[in-house]
Amino acid sequence: MANVAANHSSHDHDHGHDGHHDLEALRTMGFWIFIITDCIIFGTLFATYAVLMNSTAGGPTGAELFEMPGVIAETFILLTSSFTSGLAVLSMNRGDKKGLIGWLIVTALLGASFITLEVTEFLKMIDEGAKISTSAFLSAFYTLVGTHGIHVSIGLIWMIALMLQVAKRGITPVTKRKIGNISLYWHFLDVVWIFVFTIVYMMGVR
Amino acid sequence: MKITKLSDFFVTGDPLIYGADVAIGLTMVAIVVALTAFKRWGWLWREWLTTVDHKRIGIMYVIASLLMLFRGGVDALLMRTQLALPDSMEFLKPDHYNDIFTTHGVIMILFMAMPLMFGLFNLTVPLQIGARDVAFPLLNSLSFWLFFMGAMLFNVSFVIGGSPEAGWLAYPPLSEKMFSPGVGQDFYIWGIQISGIGSLMTGINFIVTILKMRAPGMKLMKMPMFTWSVLSSCLTIILAFPILTVTLALLFIDRYFGAHFFTLDMGGNPMMYINLIWMWGHPEVYIVVLPAFGIFSEIVATFSKKRLFGYGSMVFALMSISIFSFFTWAHHFFTMGSGANVNAFFAVTTMIIAIPTGVKIFNWLFTMYKGKITFELPMLWTMAFIPCFIVGGMTGVMLSVAPADFQFHNSYFLIAHFHQVLIGGVVFGYFAGLYYWWPKVFGFKLNDKLGKWAFWLWNIGFYVCFMPQYVLGLMGMTRRVSSYSWDTGWWSWNFVSTIGGFLMGIGFLFQVWQILHSIKFMERVKGDPWGGRTLEWSIPSPAPFYNFAITPKVEGRDDWWRRKELAAKGVQDPPPKYEPIHMPKNSGTPIVMSLFWFILGFGFVFDWLWLIVPGAIGIAATMLYHSFNYDTDYYVTVDEIKKTEAKAGRVV
Ligand code: HEM
Ligand SMILES: [Cu+2]
Numbered sequence: 071m072a073n074v075a076a077n078h079s080s081h082d083h084d085h086g087h088d089g090h091h092d093l094e095a096l097r098t099m100g101f102w103i104f105i106i107t108d109c110i111i112f113g114t115l116f117a118t119y120a121v122l123m124n125s126t127a128g129g130p131t132g133a134e135l136f137e138m139p140g141v142i143a144e145t146f147i148l149l150t151s152s153f154t155s156g157l158a159v160l161s162m163n164r165g166d167k168k169g170l171i172g173w174l175i176v177t178a179l180l181g182a183s184f185i186t187l188e189v190t191e192f193l194k195m196i197d198e199g200a201k202i203s204t205s206a207f208l209s210a211f212y213t214l215v216g217t218h219g220i221h222v223s224i225g226l227i228w229m230i231a232l233m234l235q236v237a238k239r240g241i242t243p244v245t246k247r248k249i250g251n252i253s254l255y256w257h258f259l260d261v262v263w264i265f266v267f268t269i270v271y272m273m274g275v276r
Numbered sequence: 277m278k279i280t281k282l283s284d285f286f287v288t289g290d291p292l293i294y295g296a297d298v299a300i301g302l303t304m305v306a307i308v309v310a311l312t313a314f315k316r317w318g319w320l321w322r323e324w325l326t327t328v329d330h331k332r333i334g335i336m337y338v339i340a341s342l343l344m345l346f347r348g349g350v351d352a353l354l355m356r357t358q359l360a361l362p363d364s365m366e367f368l369k370p371d372h373y374n375d376i377f378t379t380h381g382v383i384m385i386l387f388m389a390m391p392l393m394f395g396l397f398n399l400t401v402p403l404q405i406g407a408r409d410v411a412f413p414l415l416n417s418l419s420f421w422l423f424f425m426g427a428m429l430f431n432v433s434f435v436i437g438g439s440p441e442a443g444w445l446a447y448p449p450l451s452e453k454m455f456s457p458g459v460g461q462d463f464y465i466w467g468i469q470i471s472g473i474g475s476l477m478t479g480i481n482f483i484v485t486i487l488k489m490r491a492p493g494m495k496l497m498k499m500p501m502f503t504w505s506v507l508s509s510c511l512t513i514i515l516a517f518p519i520l521t522v523t524l525a526l527l528f529i530d531r532y533f534g535a536h537f538f539t540l541d542m543g544g545n546p547m548m549y550i551n552l553i554w555m556w557g558h559p560e561v562y563i564v565v566l567p568a569f570g571i572f573s574e575i576v577a578t579f580s581k582k583r584l585f586g587y588g589s590m591v592f593a594l595m596s597i598s599i600f601s602f603f604t605w606a607h608h609f610f611t612m613g614s615g616a617n618v619n620a621f622f623a624v625t626t627m628i629i630a631i632p633t634g635v636k637i638f639n640w641l642f643t644m645y646k647g648k649i650t651f652e653l654p655m656l657w658t659m660a661f662i663p664c665f666i667v668g669g670m671t672g673v674m675l676s677v678a679p680a681d682f683q684f685h686n687s688y689f690l691i692a693h694f695h696q697v698l699i700g701g702v703v704f705g706y707f708a709g710l711y712y713w714w715p716k717v718f719g720f721k722l723n724d725k726l727g728k729w730a731f732w733l734w735n736i737g738f739y740v741c742f743m744p745q746y747v748l749g750l751m752g753m754t755r756r757v758s759s760y761s762w763d764t765g766w767w768s769w770n771f772v773s774t775i776g777g778f779l780m781g782i783g784f785l786f787q788v789w790q791i792l793h794s795i796k797f798m799e800r801v802k803g804d805p806w807g808g809r810t811l812e813w814s815i816p817s818p819a820p821f822y823n824f825a826i827t828p829k830v831e832g833r834d835d836w837w838r839r840k841e842l843a844a845k846g847v848q849d850p851p852p853k854y855e856p857i858h859m860p861k862n863s864g865t866p867i868v869m870s871l872f873w874f875i876l877g878f879g880f881v882f883d884w885l886w887l888i889v890p891g892a893i894g895i896a897a898t899m900l901y902h903s904f905n906y907d908t909d910y911y912v913t914v915d916e917i918k919k920t921e922a923k924a925g926r927v928v
Contacts, residue, residue, distance in 0.1 A: 085358045094486070094487050096411045096412075096484055096489075097412075099484050099487070099488060100411060100412060100415075100480055100481070100484045103483060103484065104480060104516060106512050106514060107476060107480070107517070107518045108518070109506070110514075110515060110518035110519060111518045111521060113524055114518065114519050114522040114523075114552065115522060118522075118526065118548060118552075120539065121545060121548055122537070122543065122544075122548070124543060125536075125542075125543025125544070125545065127536070127541070127542040127543035127544060129542075146562065165574075192449065202533050202534070202535045202537055203533065203534035203536065203542075205536060205542050205543045206535075206537060206539075206540070206542060206543030206544045207536050207543060208535040209529065209530070209535035209544075210901075213525075213529060213535070213537075215524065227900075231900055231903050231904070232903075234904075235903070235904065238852050239906070244906065248903075261325070
């Protein structure tokens with residue numbers, strides 16, 4: 071079709087000629103809207119959980135199942151990882167590539183230990199006979215908490231992919247936007263977890 | 277489901293289905309042979325399957341949705357044939373009738389109306405706001421292919437595995453494993469889920485496009501009305517579709533993992549599903565009708581040669597409808613025991629929506645008043661819409677009166693009402709839009725005479741088909757019955773209704789003929805065949821792939837009209853000064869990723885791990901591939917712009 075003008079590299083978007091939109095700003099806005107839709111997904115799951123939370127159908131209740139020490143540990147780990155992801159962004163803004171990758175590694179490790187704890191907790195509950203098919207309450211519990219867990223896992227894979235990209239390309243407008251987005255996503259998951267912690271666990275053990 | 281015999285996999289036992297098998301097989305062979313014979317595979321891949329050009333994506337949406345209109349229409353006529361000949365011969369057996377009303381409803385709403393709407397978004401919005409493209413061209417292509425694969429997944433259920441038969445909204449417990457043990461319901465879940473993700477992304481894409489990519493000077497209150505309607509529809513999409521995603525996911529978890537969200541036992545709550553599905557379902561009908569309102573606004577102004585009356589109130593009406601649509605969902609189950617106060621609340625909110633809708637209708641009428649009206653096809657469809665929608669709206673208000681609904685509920689009165697608003701509002705509206713923008717997209721007008729035949733057949737057919745159904749509803753005929761006895765006195769009304777259905781079918785055939793005829797004997801048009809008012813008419817038809825050689829500077833509402841007025845006064849545009857244009861490259865990622873979604877969905881339907889795993893890995897791999905790909909755009913040189921513009925007959 072057309073010739074590629076050789077003097078334009080593919081990612082120098084900041085020279086504003088006619089009708090040329092700042093692509094990175096567009097993408098950031100798109101990502102924010104995506105987060106809104108994700109909020110609605112979690113909102114719907116929370117609503118479902120709230121409706122079904124007492125429908126234990128004679129099966130085990132939250133008070134019988136939940137073990138708070140583990141959950142509190144998970145909470146601390148996730149909150150810390152949110153903090154370290156913030157440090158990663160700060161390093162990025164300073165132009166410190168090593169710091170950026172370093173803090174991302176710390177964040178990813180914390181995220182991975184969160185997932186490990188959560189999976190062990192689930193396995194233990196299943197072992198005690200509390201399966202997703204045991205009652206409507208447990209269906210809602212596993213689905214809500216599990217959806218959060220899947221989000222964190224996807225975030226981990228994505229974070230690793232981004233570390234590789236930063237290592238290869240350094241800090242450019244594109245990688246900057248991508249890192250900004252994942253850190254937004256990570257904070258968002260943190261906020262969702264706080265709701266999980268209060269609505270599912272705190273209200274559950276009461 | 278465990279497949280032990282081949283007949284568990286291929287649906288058997290019905291001549292209709294063998295007919296479909298043969299037809300599908302022959303069509304596929306014909307397509308493959310034709311592409312090979314004319315050496316068109318490479319062309320198809322390069323120019324269409326991998327395109328990120330919003331105009332081409334729009335065309336593909338339109339083609340796919342017209343095919344779906346055909347399938348949904350055949351379903352409708354099969355049902356109507358059965359109802360015209362009750363008991364004397366069993367044309368459709370009851371369970372087959374269940375299959376057909378379910379697939380008809382799903383296809384018409386999700387695989388016909390939605391994609392036709394997205395097609396019009398794609399064909400029009402970037403051109404109307406003076407943009408080179410949508411905000412995320414690659415995502416746009418992905419949205420299309422997800423819709424397409426979802427629709428295909430849903431459609432194969434007719435010949436493979438078996439169709440869903442729990443109604444278009446799949447109420448549990450009917451849709452649960454216990455009462456729908458086959459794979460039909462799983463096809464339903466995955467077909468809609470996959471295409472629904474595509475719809476959600478289209479919503480995000482067009483919101484960003486409209487908010488961020490308008491030509492310089494186009495303030496929000498200078499935007500064309502269609503663009504406003506798209507914005508309101510997309511806002512509704514991003515708020516409503518996540519609810520659908522979750523609802524279907526929960527139903528899937530029930531069926532697949534034996535969970536108990538909506539089952540009757542173990543604490544499940546079917547009513548939860550009904551609330552959730554209508555929190556999406558009611559906004560959904562506004563999602564599809566709002567753009568139709570935008571289309572009418574454009575057409576009325578253009579063909580009355582006047583500016584739209586009451587622009588500000590139109591914007592306000594669109595936005596308030598998109599918000600209010602979220603507070604009415606419970607009117608779909610007034611009879612399910614929510615209590616008087618709840619019913620009263622939802623009855624009132626429902627009636628409130630009639631107000632902005634009424635405002636819009638008056639605005640259109642005032643725009644026409646004292647205008648120089650020309651009755652071209654788009655205008656005819658608009659004029660036909662107005663009375664149809666008024667009657668449909670009034671019967672809707674009748675349904676929203678909670679006590680009365682105890683009488684009308686689930687009767688043919690309801691069927692007549694929602695077809696009146698869906699056909700009169702959505703289908704007529706999108707037809708009007710297609711006729712209106714057709715010359716823009718293809719560079720030629722559609723034949724007028726054949727179009728008028730189609731128009732009258734559709735319109736007369738519509739009233740003949742649906743007016744009797746109001747009567748039937750009042751006589752007590754309930755929906756979703758495949759037969760009735762002669763002593764009910766329903767036969768004559770049903771028979772007339774069926775004749776109307778077939779008239780609409782013939783109308784559709786006239787439209788197909790009209791398109792084929794016009795392709796053969798077309799007469800090329802220039803950029804602005806209707807005397808348009810908005811920016812899309814300021815560039816050649818069809819638009820060059822980069823849309824605007826020079827980004828327009830907008831100064832007023834109906835900016836193209838303003839510029840034409842200036843030109844008539846002798847004010848000349850300065851000679852164009854071109855600059856390289858930044859464009860996205862074509863990509864195979866969207867279609868490949870969507871194929872993996874299809875594989876994943878098919879695997880889940882049959883619970884085949886050997887398909888689920890590669891499907892999931894494929895999706896993740898294409899996603900990562902995309903994340904690592906930084907080579908996604910290029911520049912169009914000034915030379916090439918000049919050549920393209922000169923070919924379209926422009927001064928360069
Ligand atoms: C073109 C002429 C059409 C005819 C003759 C027709 C006819 C029918 C018939 C006979 C039924 C089944 C009624 C029952 O037994 O309960 C039905 C249901 C339905 N139709 Fe149509 N239809 C047409 C167009 C449309 C369009 C354009 C849409 C949407 C955009 C649509 C959406 C639906 C829905 C949602 C249902 C309910 C399905 C269910 O009960 O689950 N129809 N239609
Ligand atoms: Cu409704």
